[in-house]
Amino acid sequence: MPQSVTISVPATSANxxxxxxxxxxALSVYNQTTVTILEGDRPHVEPHHPMVEAIAALFFQQPDVEEAPFPFAWSIxxxxxxxxxxxxSVTVRLGILMGLNELCGRPLNKxxxxxxCAEAEGHPDNVAPAVFGGFAVASKEQHFRFPVDERLKAVILIPEYEVQTAHARTALPESVPHGDAARNTAHACTLVAAFATGEYERMGADLEDFLHQPYRRHLVPGLFEIVHAGVTAGAIxxxxxxxxxxxxxxxxxxxxxxIASAMLQELAKTGANGRTIIVAADNTGAKPIPGTA
Incomplete structure (x- = not known):
């Protein structure tokens, strides 16, 4: 049994x-999680982290995992x-899961x-592309994957400030108007069709949302103006x-x-700083780095 392994997990952009x-x-920017078996019989995790301990416990509870829980160190x-x-958070949970799976001889398939990971994360829309790569349509029951052509690029504006997912969910209303729900369904369906057929240039209007972005816009000042600036500069x-x-x-x-420059200029108008990255889609998903196991 190998003593250490490093797993590369792509970033994901959900919704x-x-x-x-x-x-x-899935995006072509990555975190690498290293899992290393420690000496001793008492199962423990170094450094201590509730998320890591919880996902490790879930792994060792699986009937197909014959190895007894063992102590391990992790880093990311x-x-x-x-x-x-x-x-x-998916890069941590999935990195630990896949790392332990590699160290135990791959008892679990992807x-x-x-x-x-979706059970622990609670968000299959992030987990599916991280595991399988590409563009994902996912629910708790099933998922579908579509490869993404290299000509599609994502310009990601990363403000200096954080938004916690739990806080962002409290901004959402209990219900939305029926008309908004209907329009959102239409946009989601045609967006999936654009990715499935590779007709990316047709999906511009389909990226408009009525379920969550209007209610979260105050968490990212200038959100719609930043998007508009990107579109004016040539984005779909x-x-x-x-x-x-x-x-x-x-x-x-x-x-x-x-596009990146235009988005940054609009962000600056809000008084915030940030940076941009330009990435392609990752079509592979999480994987062990050769030579680390």
């Missing part, structure tokens, strides 16, 4: 506007920022890892990534640098 809690996109590094709506459209604070604009033929 994509109207796909609240069901659509997600990479470029996925915390609390920005880019799936940082489908099972997805189910366990844009949206709040996850619950924020990151804002994403998608493009195929526009100049990503010009």
């Amino acid at each position: 994509l506007g109207p796909g609240y809690d069901c659509l997600g996109l 590094q990479g470029d996925v920022p915390q609390s920005r709506g880019l799936g940082s 489908e099972r890892l997805f189910t366990l 459209g844009g949206y709040l990534s996850g619950s924020g604070s990151a804002v994403a604009c998608l493009t195929t033929s526009g100049d990503p640098d010009a």
Whole structure:
């Protein structure tokens, strides 16, 4: 049995506007989680972290896992920022799950890892693209994956401030007008069709959302203005990534640098600082780094 392994997990951008809690996109920016077996018989985790301990306990509870719980150390590094709506918590949970699975001889397949991670995370729209890569349509019951052409680029604006997911959910109303729900359903369906067919240029208006972004806009001042600036500079459209604070604009033929500059200029008008990254989709998903096991 190997003693240590490092897992690379991509960032994810969830919701994509109207796909609240069901659509997600894996991005070519990563965190690397290393899991190393420690000596001793008493199971424990170093450093102590409730999230890591909980996902490890869930892994060892699975009937197909024959190994008894063992002590391990873990560490994480990479470029996925915390609390920005880019799936940082998934990179931890999935990294630990896949790391333990590798160290135990892969008793669980990717489908099972997805189910366990989604159960712990509570957001299958982030977990599915992190596990399988590409563009994902996901629920707790099932998921679908579509590969994404390399010509589609995402310009991600990352403000200096965080938005906690739990806080962002408290901003949502208990109900929304029937007309808004109907329009949102139409947009989500046509957005999925655009990704399924590769007709990305047709999805601009379909990124508009009526379920969560209007109620969260105060958490990211200038949200709609930032998206508009990106579109004016050549983006197909844009949206709040996850619950924020990151804002994403998608493009195929526009100049990503010009789009990034326009988004940053609009953010500056709100008095906040930030940075941008320009990334493609990741079509592979989480994987062990060769030579680390």
